[in-house]
Amino acid sequence: MTRLALVGSGPDDAAFARIAPRAGGAGIVAVTDGAQAASNNVIAAATLAELLETHSEAIDAVIVQTPTNERASHIEAAATAGKHVLVKGPLGGSAGEARQTAKACAAAGVVVMAGQIDRYRPEVGAVRASMDAGQMGQPGLVRSHRWQPPPTSDARLDPIRSGGIFIHELTRDIDIAAWLFDGPPDTVFAIARGQDPDRPDAAVVHLGFPDGGMAVLDVTTALPEGEAYWSLQLIGADGAVYADDQHNMQLLYAGGSPAARLTNTGDATVLAQLEAFVEAIGKGSDPAASIEDAVLALEVAEAAMASAASGRAATRTEDGYVLV
Amino acid sequence: MSSSSGNSIFRVAVLSVVKHDYVPLGLITHPRFNPVVVADDAAQPDWVHERNQKLADQLNIPYVRDVEAAIRDYDVQVACVSPEAERHADLSVRAANAGLHVVQDKPMSTLVSECDRIVEAVERNGVKFLMWNRDMLPAMLLARQELQSGAIGDVRAVHVDFYFAKDAGPRRGEQPPGAPKIDWLEALKAAHVDGSDGGVGHAPMGELQIEGIYPLSHVGLLTGARVKRVFARTAAHFHQRNVDHGIDDLASVTLEMENGIVGTLCIGRIGRAKHDNDGEIKVRILGTAGAMVIDEPRPAVRVFYRGRTAGDSPAARVGGDADWLLMENFAQAIDTDGDTILNARVGRDIAATVQAAIDSGRTGRPVEVS
Structure with a gap:
């Protein structure tokens, strides 16, 4: 054990x-x-x-x-x-x-x-599996939306402690994009919005990958209190995958306009993540979600922060991301 | 030009109809618009005349190979303009100068300077101009209704997916080595049979230019804000003809808009195999008090049957009245000297946004919209 x-x-x-x-x-x-x-x-x-x-x-x-x-x-x-x-x-x-x-x-x-x-969400697993099966061909576009209500914990609310929307939130989406494109983006552009410019609650990160690949990642923590919304698309040369909470909604009729209820996936995400960790320990192998991947996600998030602050795009060089 | 008011019938000249005929056929869903003549310039090639004649026969009206004569002789008040893209501006300007109100197919033009010419002619002649659009589709009406009711507060961001699941000739890399460039005009003429010839013309156009006005019109209508700056990535990812001509069939655009509003657009002609519908077309709106996810093709019915071919979309849009609503909007604009839902100036701004996105895709840098 x-x-x-x-x-x-x-x-x-x-x-x-x-x-x-x-x-x-x-x-x-x-x-x-x-x-x-x-x-x-x-x-x-x-x-x-x-x-x-x-x-x-x-x-x-x-x-x-x-x-x-x-x-x-x-x-x-x-x-x-x-x-x-x-x-x-x-x-x-x-x-x-x-x-x-x-x-x-x-x-x-x-x-x-x-x-x-997010790599361990069942929906993302299906996206990755379709890629690994060769159904997608060369990826062309990754598009994601992750809308959440504001954080409630003190640590999450404090951008110094949490890292704010770019570090705490967008590293997740950046990691998915880099994972699906199997490498780092060569171009980064970002916009952030919020009532307090030091604490943006919405951001778009637009990434360019080699061979014309592109990703548009949209995150907000400004939904009203309640459930979150998530979607991910991958458009490849040979196929496309659409994972979208909207598609997985069920309808509840109880008078007035019907309410939508998301068909949830239970513990599947946390279980898959923990299984991967325990398996890597058992085998003494490197986990699929590596420490290098996590460093890359942070590098891209920092480039996105710099882009949002300057209004300029950043490109990847041997010395890291540089604003152009 | 004869004046029109109230419930008067507008006599319409269809000025060229070389690609899909959805604009003139959409126009006649409204009983106040009566096509009386199809017209084009005599110097046009045979294939253009053949297509014009075909619509004239279908509508049982004459085809006249002289635009000015048709306008003069048939007492028309409205022009329906749908030639090759690079002739859009010329015919619309000539129609406006003749005092006709104009309904025009997309794109507005292949050049922003030509769009400026349309704006100038329309405003100088005091006529109404409507760019054909999808803003009256039932799902978009729902989105606007919810926004107007304040359901999600003020708009902070709009994100549009606009993927047409259509093929476009050989896939990228499918041509044998040394094969000649695919002839754009001939390829698009051939695409007429399945209605995927939106880019027909001599100048090759990418998806941003051909279809960009549809999603960008959604963005403009939902936000009421103009685009100030864009950042874009563009690629010829799917189709050899796009590779051959260095134009996009896949693009993503970030939009910085007035009032701090943000937009994004992902657009592509992604190929038939990649969707069970005509394509993934979605609008996601983030407001100050909530959010909406709108599937543009709804309502629809899904139809499956033995022997269904790969080209048959199983999802059929139903119940919409978009064409009639567009024409009603146009008629009201004429009657009341009001504005159309997508007028020349807004259409021109969308063309400028598209051009800025193309430039950004080329340079890798954000570009101001002029």
Whole structure:
């Protein structure tokens, strides 16, 4: 059994506890930093440092879901202690910080998996599977929308702690685009909007890939409180895939205009992510969502921030992204 | 020009109809518009005359190989203009100068300067101009109705997908090495049989130029804002004829608009195999108090049957009255000296946005819309 510790609280605490036994017989055996324990039989430590000091032998791996600006130190501490690491969300607050983390983790020789939760959505799995089966041909366009209500936690609301819309949110969509195009974008352009210019709640990132590839990624955290909306399209030379919440809506008639209800996919996403992590640990292999992918997503997000601030496009050079 | 008011009937001259005939056929859904003549210039090639004659026969009206004579002799008040794209402006300007109100097929022109010429002629002659558009489709009416009711607050962003699931000759790379360039005009003339000849003309045009006015008109109507700056990526991704002529069949455009509104447009002629409908056409609107996801082809009925060919779309649009509504809008504009839903000036601005997007795609940099 892979013994897991939840470091920091996240929206998937309960799901992890519920599905861990299905992921190669893993289990949540410890929690820190306020993560919700599913039973009284787990170790509850105030901090990761305390957990590693007092119960290091009781855990094999950690799931880090602390605020973005605290993540790098937690990842490095766990890796240095010989624990495998699954990181929920971006690897850190900046690409530079993430590169340092990647270096430290490489020296530790443990499995570090950048969460990239959206790769494990069943819908995205179907998109990727169609590509891998050769049905799509050369990808031409990736188009995504992810609309969410405003964050509720203090850490998410604070752009310093969360990284804001570009780091905390758009790294997810950038990772999907780079993954589907199998490489980094060569051009980045972005626009951000919000009542407070320092805290935009809507952004569009427009990416160019080699051979004419393109991606348009649209994210907002300004939906009214309630459910989110998501869609992803891939248009390839030979095929196209459309994954869209609209298509998966069911209708409820209870007087007046009907309401739409999304047919949800249960725990499938979190389970697939955890299975991939546990499998990589078991095999001692590099996870598909690598630490390098996470660094790239941060590099592109930073280029997008620079583009949005300057109104200019950025292109990829040997020295990174440069505004033109 | 005869004056018209109230419920008077408008006599219409169809000035060339070399591509699809949906504009003149859409026009006659309204009983106040009565086509009385098809006309074109005598110097046009035979294939143009053949297509003009065909519509004249279909409508049981004469075909006259002299535009000015037809306008003079048939007492017309309205011109329906649908020739090759590069002749749009010429015929519309001549019609406006003759005092006719003009309904014109897209694109407005292949050149922004020609669009300017239309604007000048229409405004100087005090006639009405309507660019054919899809803004009266039922789904778009619903979107506007919800916006007007305040259901999602003020518009912050509009995102449009506009993919036509149509083929366009050999796929990219399908031609043998050393094959000559595909002849644009001949290819588009041949595409007439299945109605995919929207870009017919001598000048090759990409999807942005051919179809861009439809989604950009949606964006303009829903936001009421003009586009100030664009960033675009363009590619010839699917079809060899687009590769041969260096024009896009796939494009994505980010729009910076007035009042801080953001737009995006993804457009392409993606090929028949890539959709179970005529294409994925969606409008997503983000407001200050909510959001909407609108499927433009709805309402539709899906039809499946043994022996269905790959070219048959299983989804059929039903229940719309878009053509009649467009013409009613046009008639009201004439009656009341009001504006049409897509007038010459707005059409010209859309053409300028398209041109800026093409320029941005070429340079990799954002471009101001002139």
